[in-house]
Amino acid sequence: MPDTPAVLATPRSRVRVPLRFHDGYEVDAEIVTFHGLADGQEHVAVVLGEPGPVPLVRLHSECLTGDVFGSARCDCGPQLREAVERIAERGGVLLYLRQEGRGIGLYNKLDAYALQDEGLDTYEANAALGLPEDARDYTAAAQMLRALGIGELDLLSNNPDKAAQLRDLGVGVRDRVPTGVFTTAHNVRYLRAKVLQTQHTLPLAALTGLSAG
Numbered sequence: 001m002p003d004t005p006a007v008l009a010t011p012r013s014r015v016r017v018p019l020r021f022h023d024g025y026e027v028d029a030e031i032v033t034f035h036g037l038a039d040g041q042e043h044v045a046v047v048l049g050e051p052g053p054v055p056l057v058r059l060h061s062e063c064l065t066g067d068v069f070g071s072a073r074c075d076c077g078p079q080l081r082e083a084v085e086r087i088a089e090r091g092g093v094l095l096y097l098r099q100e101g102r103g104i105g106l107y108n109k110l111d112a113y114a115l116q117d118e119g120l121d122t123y124e125a126n127a128a129l130g131l132p133e134d135a136r137d138y139t140a141a142a143q144m145l146r147a148l149g150i151g152e153l154d155l156l157s158n159n160p161d162k163a164a165q166l167r168d169l170g171v172g173v174r175d176r177v178p179t180g181v182f183t184t185a186h187n188v189r190y191l192r193a194k195v196l197q198t199q200h201t202l203p204l205a206a207l208t209g210l211s212a213g
Helices: 064-068 076-090 106-116 122-128 139-147 160-168 188-198 204-212
Strands: 010-020 026-035 044-048 056-061 092-097 152-156 172-177
Touching: 026 076, 026 139, 044 076, 056 076, 064 076, 076 092, 076 152, 092 139, 092 152, 106 122, 139 160, 152 160, 160 172
Parallel strands: 056 092, 056 152, 152 172
Antiparallel strands: 010 026, 026 044, 044 092
């Protein structure tokens, strides 16, 4: 189980950045960088709206194929877009974490995609490569939240492991708020595996029907 981080991170810089999305949505954000993150990665916090005492927070793991190139094999891009707007409306923070491929890295993720094309699901493919189902650790995320003065939050996520790890790290998770469900013909099997293998809160019956169709 994760332990409360012994080393405190501190903000390094705060920069105002106007965000403009392909669908026309616009919002101003403050991007915060940090000194002292436990894993040495260049994670950033995207502060949106006016965070209150219990802000809405999303831990979003980097996905080059989904976030940048619009891949339909996952739901990462639409989740990122939705999260920015929902957090801006309420006030909160999106932590953009450099954890490509659930922490296994871009090249390994693409190797896993090749195995998925042969019939394995996302978790079976990782196992076939000798990699963990999910290699992510949220110690740095907890450090970032503390550096921003956030001790309690509502977590925008369908993933119960994120809430569990944050709580183990001493962060108060008052509520877990589900994200939308973004299905395509190419990601239904992937989403269904997330429900069956890692208990994501997604509508299994609907995903099963789509997969069968």
